[in-house]
Amino acid sequence: MTRLEDGMVPFIALTGGFVAMIPSSFPRPALLVTLTGVLELAGAVGLLFAPVAPYAAIGLALLMIAMFPANVSAARRGLTLAGKPVTPLPARTALQVLFIAAALAAAA
DSSP states (O other): OOHHHHHHHHHHHHHHHHHHHSOTTSSOHHHHHHHHHHHHHHHHHHTTSTTTHHHHHHHHHHHHHHHHHHHHHHHHHTOEETTEEOOOHHHHHHHHHHHHHHHHHHHO
16 A cells, blocks of 8 residues: 555545435435535635635535534434544534634635
8 A cells, every 4th residue: 555545544434434424315425425525625725825715715614504414414323433423413513603603704
């Protein structure tokens, strides 16, 4: 295994946990996990460039809102991620509000 592959193992291992978090009413959960991962990376890169940073921050806030049903689903079903229980729903909701507020503050 190369060093790059070695570094990717934790992320690849987590993918199955993320797929399990997706509510069953959503189609193609593996594709959704991949898509949200790409969008998160694009948003993070966008934050590094002043002309697009506000748009990236708004995009990340919207992405967090879109991904929240997966967090609710995981908490209600008592799933684990990387062998640890997911954050309980009240704490996850508070964190999500804080993260969205931070993203919107970065956009302002």
